[in-house]
Structures are given as C-alpha cells and as structure tokens.
Amino acid sequence: xxxxxxxxxxxxxxxxxxxxxxxxxxxxxxxxxxxxxxxxxxxxxxxxxxxxxxxxxxxxxxxxxxxxxxxxxxxxxxxxxxxxxxxxxxxxxxxxxxxxxxxxxxxxxxxxxxxxxxxxxxxxxxxxxxxxxxxxxxxxxxxxxxxxxxxxxxxxxxxxxxxxxxxxxxxxxxxxxxxxxxxxxxxxxxxxxxxxxxxxxxxxxxxxxxxxxxxxxxxxxxxxxxxxxxxxxxxxxxxxxxxxxxxxxxxxxxxxxxxxxxxxxxxxxxxxxxxxxxxxxxxxxxxxxxxxxxxxxxxxxxxxxxxxxxxxxxxxxxxxxxxxxxxxxxxxxxxxxxxxxxxxxxxxxxxxxxxxxxxxxxxxxxxxxxxxxxxxxxxxxxxxxxxxxxxxxxxxxxxxxxxxxxxxxxxxxxxxxxxxxxxxxxxxxxxxxxxxxxxxxxxxxxxxxxxxxxxxxxxxxxxxxxxxxxxxxxxxxxxxxxxxxxxxxxxxxxxxxxxxxxxxxxxxxxxxxxxxxxxxxxxxxxxxxxxxxxxxxxxxxxxxxxxxxxxxxxxxxxxxx
Amino acid sequence: xxxxxxxxxxxxxxxxxxxxxxxxxxxxxxxxxxxxxxxxxxxxxxxxxxxxxxxxxxxxxxxxxxxxxxxxxxxxxxxxxxxxxxxxxxxxxxxxxxxxxxxxxxxxxxxxxxxxxxxxxxxxxxxxxxxxxxxxxxxxxxxxxxxxxxxxxxxxxxxxxxxxx
Numbered sequence: 001x002x003x004x005x006x007x008x009x010x011x012x013x014x015x016x017x018x019x020x021x022x023x024x025x026x027x028x029x030x031x032x033x034x035x036x037x038x039x040x041x042x043x044x045x046x047x048x049x050x051x052x053x054x055x056x057x058x059x060x061x062x063x064x065x066x067x068x069x070x071x072x073x074x075x076x077x078x079x080x081x082x083x084x085x086x087x088x089x090x091x092x093x094x095x096x097x098x099x100x101x102x103x104x105x106x107x108x109x110x111x112x113x114x115x116x117x118x119x120x121x122x123x124x125x126x127x128x129x130x131x132x133x134x135x136x137x138x139x140x141x142x143x144x145x146x147x148x149x150x151x152x153x154x155x156x157x158x159x160x161x162x163x164x165x166x167x168x169x170x171x172x173x174x175x176x177x178x179x180x181x182x183x184x185x186x187x188x189x190x191x192x193x194x195x196x197x198x199x200x201x202x203x204x205x206x207x208x209x210x211x212x213x214x215x216x217x218x219x220x221x222x223x224x225x226x227x228x229x230x231x232x233x234x235x236x237x238x239x240x241x242x243x244x245x246x247x248x249x250x251x252x253x254x255x256x257x258x259x260x261x262x263x264x265x266x267x268x269x270x271x272x273x274x275x276x277x278x279x280x281x282x283x284x285x286x287x288x289x290x291x292x293x294x295x296x297x298x299x300x301x302x303x304x305x306x307x308x309x310x311x312x313x314x315x316x317x318x319x320x321x322x323x324x325x326x327x328x329x330x331x332x333x334x335x336x337x338x339x340x341x342x343x344x345x346x347x348x349x350x351x352x353x354x355x356x357x358x359x360x361x362x363x364x365x366x367x368x369x370x371x372x373x374x375x376x377x378x379x380x381x382x383x384x385x386x387x388x389x390x391x392x393x394x395x396x397x398x399x400x401x402x403x404x405x406x407x408x409x410x411x412x413x414x415x416x417x418x419x420x421x422x423x424x425x426x427x428x429x430x431x432x433x434x435x436x437x438x439x440x441x442x443x444x445x446x447x448x449x450x451x452x453x454x455x456x457x458x459x460x461x462x463x464x465x466x467x468x469x470x471x472x473x474x475x476x477x478x479x480x481x482x483x484x485x486x487x488x489x490x491x492x493x494x495x496x497x498x499x500x501x502x503x504x505x506x507x508x509x510x511x512x513x514x515x516x517x518x519x520x521x522x523x524x525x526x527x528x529x530x531x532x533x534x535x536x537x538x539x540x541x542x543x544x545x546x547x548x549x550x551x552x553x554x555x556x557x558x559x560x561x
Numbered sequence: 562x563x564x565x566x567x568x569x570x571x572x573x574x575x576x577x578x579x580x581x582x583x584x585x586x587x588x589x590x591x592x593x594x595x596x597x598x599x600x601x602x603x604x605x606x607x608x609x610x611x612x613x614x615x616x617x618x619x620x621x622x623x624x625x626x627x628x629x630x631x632x633x634x635x636x637x638x639x640x641x642x643x644x645x646x647x648x649x650x651x652x653x654x655x656x657x658x659x660x661x662x663x664x665x666x667x668x669x670x671x672x673x674x675x676x677x678x679x680x681x682x683x684x685x686x687x688x689x690x691x692x693x694x695x696x697x698x699x700x701x702x703x704x705x706x707x708x709x710x711x712x713x714x715x716x717x718x719x720x721x722x723x724x725x726x
Contacts (some may be wrong), residue, residue: 117581118581121588123587129580129581146635177643178635179638180576180577180635180636180637181635303632304626304629307625307626308626
C-alpha cells in the first residue's frame with residue numbers, strides 16, 4: 001500500500017516514540033499538520049518558530065529524549081536558526097523539520113523559498129534536503145539517529161511540498177548504520193590506565209564536570225567517582241546539576257562568574273579531571289594561566305573537544321558514563337584506595353577559600369536580585385526546574401540556586417541566546433507536567449520571546465516567570481560600569497511594557513514586588529497559582545554579578561564584591 | 562606551549578558523493594579560520610564515493626583539529642593525513658606561454674628537459690601540459706616566466722599513500 005510523505009513522517013514519529021511536537025504551520029507545511037492532527041501526537045503551536053526550537057530544546061533536556069519541531073518554508077525556516085545554533089552549542093538532540101517549496105521550484109527564488117540547508121550547515125550537527133520520496137523514510141530515521149547518538153545535536157530535515165504530498169510504499173526500516181559516522185563510546189583502556197596512575201599520585205585533585213555528564217546520564221557515576229577520590233567537584237554552566245549543589249565536595253561553578261573557591265582550586269590543583277567539558281573561554285580565561293600546576297585528564301565523546309583549547313596529559317575519547325564505569329572497574333581491579341586523609345590539607349585549603357570569600361551581596365532596603373533567587377530556592381526546596389534567559393539573571397540563577405539533580409537547570413550556555421528561557425520552560429513543562437518550572441529572566445531578554453505567553457495560556461502550562469527587572473540590559477551595563485567609565489550606551493530600557501498588565505492581557509497572572517518585604521509574598525502567591533504567572537521584581541538597578549574575571553584575564557584574578 | 566611552526570599537510574578524504582558535501586568541508590575551513598591551499602575533487606571507482614585531496618597549512622594543533630573536524634562531518638567516510646606517511650603527490654598545469662620567434666627553441670628545450678608536452682599551439686603562443694611534484698611545477702614555471710606566461714590553470718595536488726592498506 002502506498003502512503004503519503006506526511007504519513008511516512010507520522011509513521012516514523014510513532015516508531016521513534018514522539019509524543020509531542022512544537023511548531024507552526026504555513027503554506028508549504030499544511031499537509032504535515034493536516035496529517036499530524038489525525039494522530040494522537042500532541043502539537044504545541046507556538047507563536048514564533050524560534051520559540052518552537054527552544055521549546056523542543058527544553059523538552060529534550062527535561063525528558064532526556066529528542067525534541068521535535070515542524071515549521072514551514074522560507075521565514076518559518078529562517079526563524080529556527082537561533083534555536084538550532086543554541087541547541088548545537090549545547091549539544092541538545094532536536095530534530096527540526098522544515099517544509100520546502102516543491103522540488104521543481106527549488107532554485108527559482110519561489111515564494112517563501114530559502115536554502116535552509118545551506119543556511120544551517122554550520123549550526124546543525126547534520127542536515128538534509130530530501131530529494132525524492134524514496135529517500136524520505138531513511139533520511140528521517142537517520143536524522144533521529146544522528147541527533148541522539150554520539151555527541152548529540154540538532155539535525156534539520158528540509159522536505160519539499162511535493163514529497164510531503166507524494167506517495168510511495170512504506171515499510172519500517174531497521175536502525176540506520178552509517179559507514180561515515182561512528183561515534184566512539186568505549187574509551188581506550190591504555191588511556192584509562194594512564195589516568196589512574198595520575199589519580200594515584202595526585203595530592204590536589206579537582207573534578208570538572210560539564211554538560212556531557214548530564215547528556216550521558218552519568219551523575220551517579222560521577223558522585224561515586226568523586227567520593228572515592230575524595231576530590232572536590234566543580235561544574236560548568238552546562239554541567240550544573242550533574243553533581244549535587246548541596247554536597248560537601250561541591251565547589252560551585254568556575255569561570256568568569258565562578259565562585260572564588262572554584263577558580264582558586266583550579267588555579268592550584270595538581271590534577272584536573274575534565275569530564276564532558278570543552279574548556280570554553282568563559283571557563284579558562286587567559287588560556288596559558290589556566291590550571292598552571294595541573295596535569296589534565298580530559299574525558300569527552302567528541303575528539304575535537306580534546307586539545308582544542310588546552311593541552312592535556314591524558315585524552316580519553318568516549319561516553320562519560322562508560323568512561324567513568326571503566327575507571328571504576330580498573331580502580332577496583334587494582335584495588336586502588338585513596339586514603340581519605342591524603343587530600344585533607346587540600347580540602348582544608350578549599351574550605352578556607354570558601355569561608356574567606358563566599359558568594360555574597362549587601363542586603364539593602366531595595367530588592368537585591370540575589371535575594372529573590374535565594375528565596376525562590378528556599379520556597380521551592382530546590383526542586384524546581386529552572387530555565388534562564390541570558391545575562392545577569394542567568395549568572396545569579398547559576399550562583400544562588402543550588403541544583404541537586406541533572407536536567408533541572410536549562411540554559412542557553414554556549415550561544416547565550418536571550419529569549420531562550422521562556423520557550424524552553426514551556427517545553428520543560430510539557431515534558432514534566434507535575435513539576436514546577438520557573439524561568440528566571442531579565443526585563444530585556446523576556447521581551448525577546450514574550451509572545452509565547454499566548455502558547456502557555458492556550459495549553460494551560462503553568463510556567464512561572466521571575467523577572468529581575470532593572471530596566472537595563474544588565475550584563476552589558478555591568479561591563480560599561482566596570483570597563484567603559486559608566487557610559488551606558490544603548491543599555492537602558494526604561495521604555496518597557498507594564499509586565500503585570502502584559503501578563504493579564506494574555507490571560508495569565510501578573511504580580512509585582514518593589515520592596516524587599518514583598519518578595520516572599522509575591523513568590524508565595526505566584527508559585528502557588530496554577531496558571532502561567534509573571535512575577536515582576538523591581539531590583540537594584542546597578543547591582544553587578546560578582547565575582548567577575550575580566551575577559552582575557554587569569555581566572556584567579558577575580559573582582560570580588 | 563603551542564608549537565608555532567607552520568607545516569604543510571596533504572589530506573586525502575573519502576566522502577559521500579552527494580550534493581553539499583564539498584560545501585560542508587569548505588565551510589568547516591572558512592568558519593574556523595583554517596586555510597585551504599588547494600583542493601581537488603573527483604569520483605572514485607565507487608560511484609557513491611568521491612575522493613578529495615586538499616593541501617592545508619597550520620601548526621601541529623591546528624592540523625590535529627582539522628583532521629578531527631573533518632572526521633566529525635557526517636558525510637566524511639575517511640580522513641587520511643598523508644603527510645604522516647609515505648605518499649606520492651602530483652599536480653598538473655596547463656600553461657599558455659608567449660612563443661616569440663627568439664624564444665621558441667628555448668621553450669621547446671625546457672619542455673624536453675622537464676618531460677612536458679606542447680598540447681596546443683598557434684602563431685603567438687604554446688600551451689604546455691606539465692605534470693610533476695609541486696616543486697617541479699614551480700621550477701618549470703619560474704623558467705618560463707621570462708618568456709611571458711599568459712595564463713595558467715593548475716589542478717592542485719592529488720596524492721595517494723604508498724601503503725597498500
């Protein structure tokens with residue numbers, strides 16, 4: 001029996017256990033959505049395609065599966081670019097389907113035609129233009145496989161309208177295997193052995209975890225490894241939640257806005273074990289002063305991450321979970337026992353750094369943004385899924401909300417894409433109906449995808465938005481204060497909507513706090529309202545994120561409060 | 562820490578013979594700021610597979626990244642950095658050179674010495690086909706230069722490992 005291209009797509013969605021797609025229709029995509037409406041797959045119709053990709057990203061992380069988007073050709077496709085770039089930098093498995101003009105019109109500058117495969121080549125893990133209906137099934141199957149395997153990432157599939165409408169015979173395909181694509185999961189045991197020799201000798205070890213630990217589901221293995229080594233753990237922005245933020249061995253995040261003790265520990269350690277990290281510039285600062293006394297073991301599934309930014313003593317290419325398993329096995333075989341007292345002077349030193357320069361802020365009779373996050377943390381018992389926008393709000397969320405669980409912190413880490421947090425929260429809420437999902441936002445970034453409030457209201461998704469409202473593009477303003485003699489060029493955003501009324505106009509709930517004593521009551525009311533809520537906190541306009549390492553400086557040279 | 566010495570590397574790739582693959586490879590180089598000195602693409606015995614030979618320069622870490630980044634592309638089947646092994650490399654050029662009456666004999670003598678071929682001729686010019694290593698081509702072209710080279714078309718290097726693996 002012959003079925004249409006759109007029906008083939010639905011058949012594969014079923015095989016891949018897709019239960020939700022995020023999208024928006026359009027001329028070229030009508031047939032896909034027509035077919036989608038006949039299935040029991042839930043379609044969350046967004047108000048802008050960028051929102052669809054961020055929502056699929058949030059969904060993928062909260063659910064630990066592949067997020068799916070469907071959009072139309074031309075502008076529908078180009079609107080996905082920021083979402084794809086963000087998912088690509090953060091290695092999130094998302095498959096975006098773009099409808100394309102009919103095959104015979106491709107290259108004609110047809111209405112709503114764009115070469116989306118050309119445009120997205122550098123910001124997808126891989127992408128495809130389907131050239132004939134016979135290729136459709138294999139291509140879609142392959143797209144899911146490539147997105148989720150190895151180092152995950154977004155994949156785009158562009159399908160011309162005539163192929164969506166065309167008919168062919170379909171029988172389910174087996175899992176694809178590609179001769180040109182073969183991720184390495186199992187590490188080289190010679191390297192694992194070398195790593196163990198370094199671990200045995202270390203006196204001042206630090207474990208540095210990243211998003212790879214979360215992606216491979218290796219949090220338990222990481223915790224066991226850290227306890228066995230009695231080694232302190234730091235994690236990149238993408239790695240927050242990979243290791244409990246309330247654990248004794250937890251150092252906090254390192255880098256430009258990292259904790260004093262995390263940066264000092266990296267600056268003084270004799271062994272740095274990077275797991276699922278890529279040593280991004282926001283973590284390393286001035287590259288030749290990064291971890292100057294350390295031998296570095298680097299575990300990552302992507303060989304290009306290794307020796308890209310920093311030289312390493314032991315490279316281990318493989319999946320974090322499997323690599324940690326192999327390390328454990330070999331440590332067991334060699335009966336490697338780390339004397340818990342061996343690291344004591346090192347842990348004492350770290351404790352001292354912690355007590356001399358903890359994260360802190362000055363409490364005043366004006367709302368401090370850090371205070372809002374601290375109260376949010378208390379009142380949610382640290383159990384909420386937190387998404388963020390980008391800038392100061394993101395850094396304060398990372399510093400003051402202590403993440404104990406993987407996938408509970410969802411942020412645009414690599415791309416730093418303002419407008420990410422709210423649609424990502426929508427996606428996370430769809431994936432985890434019973435969880436409290438809070439987007440920590442700034443007044444600048446929330447305006448970048450605020451239209452999705454209509455989506456949240458339409459699907460009764462009770463996402464909470466905490467706006468740390470300082471009427472500035474705060475992070476850039478902070479740079480201007482510190483490095484541009486307070487010339488606040490193009491950062492003041494006094495002309496903003498009344499966020500309470502804005503929420504109400506969408507049919508959501510709006511609340512506001514302008515004084516510190518209103519913070520808790522507003523949070524209490526907002527968090528317990530079973531609807532989408534905007535909580536607008538008017539915070540100290542010129543508060544800065546500290547510590548701060550100026551761009552390009554050594555990480556141990558921090559500006560403290 | 563970085564060894565800053567630039568090395569020239571000849572990299573041979575087997576890739577899926579599909580539209581867009583060349584653009585992925587070229588895009589990886591331009592997007593990451595790496596150089597391509599020459600690039601040559603052609604079919605292999607397998608119609609589904611093409612061979613790309615490219616010559617690039619960079620320090621040791623950059624060359625390592627180039628190899629890894631090429632390997633990471635889904636359409637790249639195999640990356641072989643020939644510079645790490647024993648290999649043969651050839652380039653072909655077509656050179657159109659002015660054939661003034663006083664120079665004709667000299668040009669033909671050079672063609673003889675370098676074992677080239679005159680493949681076309683008219684009243685004012687010779688077109689010469691020359692094949693060899695990059696060094697041989699440069700030497701030949703340097704000698705022709707004073708005669709007046711009108712146009713050159715070079716293929717870029719192609720190369721194969723001497724290994725039987």
